[in-house]
Amino acid sequence: MNVREQFERELTQRGFSFTIDPESGRHLLTVDERQLKVSLDNLERELASDVDAERVARFVDTVIASAKPNTNDYAAERLFWSLEPNDHQEKADYCVAVSDSVDRVLVHLSACGSAISWVTPNVLEILGLSELEASDNAFANLSHEVDAATLEAQEVDGVPLGYVITALPFKAALILAPNLRQLVKDKLGWPVMAVVPDRDFLYLWGAQHQEFAGRVGPVVVREYTRSPYAISTEVYRIDDDGLQAVGAFPLPEEPN
Incomplete structure (x- = not known):
């Protein structure tokens, strides 16, 4: 079956x-x-x-x-921006393009931390928030998660590769946090490169090692193709001006 x-x-x-x-x-x-x-x-x-x-x-x-839904579960402190592929047949009510293949989507995380749902106008009405206020809350909440997160780095081929430890079940979204720099600068420098093949997968490394992307490519493709919550095989550069996709790893061709 x-x-x-x-x-x-x-x-x-x-x-x-x-x-x-x-x-x-x-x-x-x-x-x-x-x-x-x-x-x-x-x-x-x-x-x-x-x-x-x-x-x-x-x-x-x-x-x-x-x-x-239990409307008592809704809370402004559990609003976040998350990353989603933009090939959904129905668009989220609140989404903004990040690249050619990825959007940031306004989501709500349940109190138990296990249910992630797209925010609707009804949710904002219950919370008494405008779209702008909800967006501000979502960015602020990502910043709080960055404050609580830990960055670990391991040298791979002489390049420090960063892994984020966080309770947030969609850690890929942390690349949208306004204060990401404070988490990464001491161990990786700034600006940084990032890959997020899955919503709970994030690699970061210094932008001065842009060519290191080729080293993580096979892992990115593998994670993307097997994940139920895949995002993208894109590589991002993150600096003071924001986030920009600078390339993407090709997927293997499907056999005929």
Whole structure:
């Protein structure tokens, strides 16, 4: 039984009927009079090698819970900007292009730290925030995470390669933090280069070693292709003027 079949079986066992959206191929179901459009893409990537029935059941729990969110869980201090590939069929309500293939998206992190959801106008209405105020909060919260984070560096081919230790479950977003410089300057220098193939994967190194990108390329491609929450194979330069994509590692061609 594949992921799609297991998902449909789980829905049926719980008494939910569904249809398939002809345009997107997503599952459509109604929970508490709210219609949900569910993509299985990330789940299928996560379970590509082994279909875990319990994991699918937890996914269904999350889908059902999304139809009746606990508004008491919303808090301005858990708003963040996160990184997302820009190939989603439906765009987030609040997103800004970072590069040709990546957007920063306004998200909310649940109090338990396990659920990451795109922010909607309804969430901002509940919080009593304007879009600008929410954006400011999101950047400030990333800065707080940088303050609490630790940078470790290991020499690879004579170049210090930085790894960030943080409780934030999407550490890739830290490259958007206004105060990133204070975290990296002592061990890596400034400006820096970065790769974020997955939302919880981040490598950093000094921009004076730009050619070092070739050394991390195979790791970036591997992490990107196997991750259920892939972002991009791009390489970024981060300096006082902000963040800019300066190249990308090519993906292997799919066999015919």
